[in-house]
């Protein structure tokens with residue numbers, strides 16, 4: 501079964517934890533900028549999916565954890581919400597600022613495990629294609645619970661991947677990992693945690709949604 505400590509839950513004997521790419525070195529330099537550009541060009545369908553699933557509306561404050569170049573942050577702002585994009589990689593935040601034309605957005609350096617927002621500041625917390633990189637799953641969910649106001653909505657989206665996939669094809673979750681993350685959410689005090697499958701652009705995604713009681 502799963503290793504104790506900061507790794508996410510492991511469900512089956514051969515399964516991976518939900519943060520199976522926690523040892524990723526991070527995004528910086530020319531490689532980081534190139535990946536940021538690719539995310540910028542390909543990320544609009546999943547940004548739209550996030551805004552639809554979280555039912556973003558004027559009056560919301562959306563915090564996007566691991567916002568990368570910011571497609572989903574801008575989508576939230578275009579729907580009339582205030583939005584805060586949080587990412588540990590300065591290269592991603594520079595790119596996000598450079599291409600943003602809509603108002604109502606803050607960009608902040610931070611991580612899932614240390615979110616630079618006050619208690620109860622957000623009504624929506626989401627993290628797109630990022631939980632698989634977190635260092636500390638329980639710590640990230642503690643922060644999600646802290647920054648969400650009571651009744652706030654949590655949404656994690658990860659690309660669907662096959663068990664045993666290697667390299668880039670493994671950057672996402674199997675169904676088992678999505679279920680394991682939903683269980684982490686329950687353990688962190690969230691209610692109504694559920695997993696659903698969705699298509700966005702050319703890819704399939706797992707969505708984990710839950711409520712902050």
Ligand SMILES: C[S@@+](CC[C@H](N)C(=O)[O-])C[C@H]1O[C@@H](n2cnc3c(N)ncnc32)[C@H](O)[C@@H]1O
Nearest residue numbers: 539543566567568589611612628629630633634
């Ligand atoms: C695959 S990119 C996805 C970016 C963006 N969410 C999107 O869908 O375009 C993963 C992002 O997670 C960020 N990241 C890595 N570790 C993180 C952590 N512990 N907390 C928050 N973000 C993290 C990376 O810097 C990167 O921007």
